[in-house]
Amino acid sequence: MALLESSLQRLGARWPKSAIEAIGALGVERARLRVAQLAARRPRPMTEAQRRKVKVFQAVATGLGSVDPLRAEQRRCQRLGEAAVRDAACLEVWAETRDRFLGRTPSDPVRRDNESQ
Numbered sequence: 001m002a003l004l005e006s007s008l009q010r011l012g013a014r015w016p017k018s019a020i021e022a023i024g025a026l027g028v029e030r031a032r033l034r035v036a037q038l039a040a041r042r043p044r045p046m047t048e049a050q051r052r053k054v055k056v057f058q059a060v061a062t063g064l065g066s067v068d069p070l071r072a073e074q075r076r077c078q079r080l081g082e083a084a085v086r087d088a089a090c091l092e093v094w095a096e097t098r099d100r101f102l103g104r105t106p107s108d109p110v111r112r113d114n115e116s117q
Helices: 004-011 019-041 048-061 069-086 088-102
Strands: none
Touching: 069 088
């Protein structure tokens, strides 16, 4: 109801004579509001500071800012695709990645649940 009243106030503070006029007034007002919403979403040009941030994020995302050799090897194995399963270096990289993730040192014994039976 508030939308109808605000729409009518913009139209000259007069009430429409029929329900059809009210529906038409609401349709016009709704279209005007939608256009205003879309105009507010229009992307604004980036500032120089924002451009620099984007370049830094892109460099880090592509690995140019990375100094971790394990990460570089992971990327190499990823590019190999299915052939990485047969690559001994990739198997070692995956084992090191697993150890880092689980917080193990390479000398920790691997305990499997089915070995204790």
